[in-house]
Amino acid sequence: MDVRVLGELWIVRDYLPESLGQHAARFPTIDRLRDLLPNARVEVLPVPRDCEDGFMAAFWARPHAYFDPAARAASSTWHDLPAAAVDRALTQLREHLDSCEWHRRYGSLLARTELDVGLRLITAYR
Numbered sequence: 001m002d003v004r005v006l007g008e009l010w011i012v013r014d015y016l017p018e019s020l021g022q023h024a025a026r027f028p029t030i031d032r033l034r035d036l037l038p039n040a041r042v043e044v045l046p047v048p049r050d051c052e053d054g055f056m057a058a059f060w061a062r063p064h065a066y067f068d069p070a071a072r073a074a075s076s077t078w079h080d081l082p083a084a085a086v087d088r089a090l091t092q093l094r095e096h097l098d099s100c101e102w103h104r105r106y107g108s109l110l111a112r113t114e115l116d117v118g119l120r121l122i123t124a125y126r
Contacts, residue, residue, distance in 0.1 A: 009118070011057070011089075014105075015093055016085065019056075019077050047060065049114065055074070066090065067093075
């Protein structure tokens with residue numbers, strides 16, 4: 001996971017900034033993995049708009065999905081956050097969706113078919 005890119009994802013940057021620290025602590029940096037793996041090649045894995053996996057960033061173009069308790073239950077990020085942070089984020093997201101603020105800020109994402117949310121495929125050969 002490229003934490004720098006993840007930090008630019010709207011759900012993290014604007015609603016759950018505390019989740020970024022968790023990801024940074026959980027995953028080694030791309031540079032660290034390159035140091036550890038000989039001849040490593042790093043490829044961006046864009047996530048399609050209709051990704052069915054259910055990990056947190058999979059809903060980058062479907063903000064209403066975050067209100068589904070089952071969708072949140074499928075992602076460790078939501079479990080790791082304090083309830084107050086989750087409640088705050090969901091309340092703010094609901095307000096932004098109701099007022100069309102989310103669409104003003106991020107509506108252009110809806111025209112995309114895929115997005116770089118920070119996923120990377122790293123392969124290394126001897």
